[in-house]
Amino acid sequence: MRPELQKKIDFAIRLLKAVGEMYDGTIEIAYSGGKDSDVILQLAKESGINFRAIYRNTTIDPPGTISHVKAMGVEILQPKKTFFQLIEENGLPNRFMRFCCRFLKEYKVLDKCVMGIRKAESRKRDENYQEPTECKLYGSKKDYVEAVYPILEWTDEDVAEFIADRKIKCAPVYYDEQGQFHVERRLGCIACPLASKNKRIEQFKKYPGIFRQYVVRLRRYRKTHPDSKAVSENFADEYEQMYRDVFCDTQDEFDFQRGGMFGKPDFKAFLEKQFGIKL
Numbered sequence: 398m399r400p401e402l403q404k405k406i407d408f409a410i411r412l413l414k415a416v417g418e419m420y421d422g423t424i425e426i427a428y429s430g431g432k433d434s435d436v437i438l439q440l441a442k443e444s445g446i447n448f449r450a451i452y453r454n455t456t457i458d459p460p461g462t463i464s465h466v467k468a469m470g471v472e473i474l475q476p477k478k479t480f481f482q483l484i485e486e487n488g489l490p491n492r493f494m495r496f497c498c499r500f501l502k503e504y505k506v507l508d509k510c511v512m513g514i515r516k517a518e519s520r521k522r523d524e525n526y527q528e529p530t531e532c533k534l535y536g537s538k539k540d541y542v543e544a545v546y547p548i549l550e551w552t553d554e555d556v557a558e559f560i561a562d563r564k565i566k567c568a569p570v571y572y573d574e575q576g577q578f579h580v581e582r583r584l585g586c587i588a589c590p591l592a593s594k595n596k597r598i599e600q601f602k603k604y605p606g607i608f609r610q611y612v613v614r615l616r617r618y619r620k621t622h623p624d625s626k627a628v629s630e631n632f633a634d635e636y637e638q639m640y641r642d643v644f645c646d647t648q649d650e651f652d653f654q655r656g657g658m659f660g661k662p663d664f665k666a667f668l669e670k671q672f673g674i675k676l
Contacts, residue, residue, distance in 0.1 A: 398562055402555050409547035410444045412529055416509065416545055417446035425507035425542075426450040428471045430462040431584035433513030433548065435565050436556055438469065440547055441511060448511070455501040456480045457586045457607070461569035468566075476501050480586070484614040488627060489642050492590045505535045510542045517552050553580045588643075597643055598671075605672040612639055612668075612676050636664040636676070 417424060426441050428434045428450045441448045450471040454463070456479040466473060483497055484490075490497045510533070516523040526549060533544040548556070557580040560567065570584050587607050588597045601608040616635045619628045631648065632638040637655065645651040655661060669676055 398558065402558055405548070405551055405555060406440070406559070409440050412545065412547050413441060413444035413446050413511065416511075416530075416543075417444065420509055422447075422509070423507060424448045424545075425510040426471075427510050427512045428452045428466065428469070429513070429584065430458060430466050430568050431513070432556055432560065432567050432571060432580065433515060435469070435567055436548055436551075436559055437511055437513045438471070439559075439563050439565060449507065451506055453502050453504070455497075455586050459568075459570050459584065459587060460604075462584065465566075465568040474506070481610050481614045484611065485617045485621070488618050488622065488625065489611075489615060489638070490590050491642070495590060497586070503535055505540045505542055508542055509545065511545045511547060513548060514546045515548055515551050515556075556580055594644070594646065601643065601672055605674045608639075608668075608672050609674050609676065612636070615639060634665075636668060639668060640664045 424441075424446055426434075426438055426448050428438060430452060438450055441450070450469070452466045452471045452473050454473055454475050456476065463473070478486075478500065480497055480501060483500055487496050514522060514526055516526060526546060529546050529549050531544050531546075532541055534541045551559075557578065559565075560578070560580075567578065568584055571578055571580070571582050573579060585592070587604055588600045588611075590597075592600070612635055615638060619625075619635055619638075622628055627638060632641065637651075641648065641651040645654070665676055
């Protein structure tokens with residue numbers, strides 16, 4: 398093992414032990430099922446702290462995630478409402494209104510929480526996370542936790558080497574057809590609004606049943622919320638709205654395509670052809 402990685406491991410374990418010594422209660426390991434969660438779970442075991450590993454079921458993680466969570470012995474918390482039930486009540490989530498995260502992922506369970514956040518994951522995380530501990534709010538001043546980030550400075554190379562050294566079996570999404578591990582892959586909600594347009598299209602093509610559920614639940618929302626702006630002003634039906642959500646970056650782009658010189662497109666037929674399903 399590289400000496401620089403061993404130093405990071407030693408720091409992470411010292412940090413976890415220090416938190417455990419200063420706190421008498423049980424510490425949460427916020428477990429997503431992803432590779433970084435596997436790392437912090439292993440570090441928690443090696444540190445000897447009193448922890449409770451918890452997976453918040455988003456109900457829209459990739460196939461195989463739940464099985465992996467169970468195999469790792471992690472507790473599963475079920476939401477009051479599934480992702481698709483939330484669409485029926487709130488419409489489509491987007492990068493500016495991710496109500497799904499609030500109900501399915503970002504809520505408090507225990508007062509102290511270890512998370513597998515790393516600066517190397519994105520520029521935004523590199524800018525936003527500077528210290529290995531912080532007070533993290535969940536909606537109100539009463540709902541806060543002391544968050545601990547033991548692998549904040551770890552690189553992808555560090556994660557891959559640690560997983561190989563500890564012989565950790567990760568979730569299926571990280572392995573290709575030949576069984577090779579890909580540390581650059583990420584586990585997250587299928588077709589998350591924060592993903593790129595191309596990534597969302599790719600995932601909907603891989604999981605067309607998920608796309609069909611989007612359409613079905615959006616149809617129900619539109620019927621029960623006829624006065625919402627999206628329903629009454631912007632779109633004639635759920636097919637237009639789903640096309641705009643998946644294939645267009647702006648409303649202006651969608652309006653231009655809808656009013657094309659050859660007449661209004663058949664959005665339902667286009668979506669069926671793109672994803673190989675009947676809607």
